[in-house]
Amino acid sequence: MAGAGMAVGKAFTGLTGMKVAKNPTHTLGVLYSKTLRALAKMPNEYTYRKETETLINTRAGIIKNSVDIGEAEKKIGMGQIEEVIIQAENELILARSILEWRAWEPLAEKAPENQWKWPL
Template sequence: CHLSSAIVVFSVLLLRIIIKICCASMSGAIKKATGLTGMAVAKNPHHTLTALYNKILRAVAKMPQEAAYRRYTEQIVGERAKIVASTSSVKEIEQKVNCGQVEELILQAENELVLARKMLGWKPWEPLVKQAPATQWAWPPAQIHELK
């Protein structure tokens, strides 16, 4: 009687271990933490990144074609959007983009969206209001005269 109950307990424990191993290998590694203080794991990174990248692309589309910020931002964000759309694995996205974890990519995209919207207001592609001084890039900014 005692031997059969011990076998049942052992069998149940062994079965639980096997189930954990199988579930972990079938579902892929589930990310529990980013390892970055204050940064939580993204719940739906594909959706979040796609939405942010589309917003950025819509914002820069309002800029003139020849604007350098538009050209380079469209190129980078477009490449990243294609990677997100064509890749189902979060780990693969991180490897292909090679700029951090998806949570960091989301933060970068949020910051880029804020910048793109500010650039629309600043209009850096327009001519200067007045000519810049010839010494604007001189260093040090103020001429220092030695004391005698």
């Protein structure tokens, strides 16, 4: 697996307050695994689950098949790997929140008229 031992090899990110990730492939692997476990508890047909699983599997594949972090960053196209890690952390928080909210269940009461209409 090419991505498993990829070293970052940079001294700084160039982003104020953001440190270089020491082992980004491991960090992302852990975050992606936790998020996939949370998603697995949601209904199979739930759109958020399907789209997020696709995104995670795509990004994990890119990291696994990239020669180095720079290549992975370019292919993912969402900034530096440290920013991708932040996105993965936020996605995990969101997935766990959606599980708690059970957002796929029907509304408790009828939605107000025009709630889903845009623009009004």
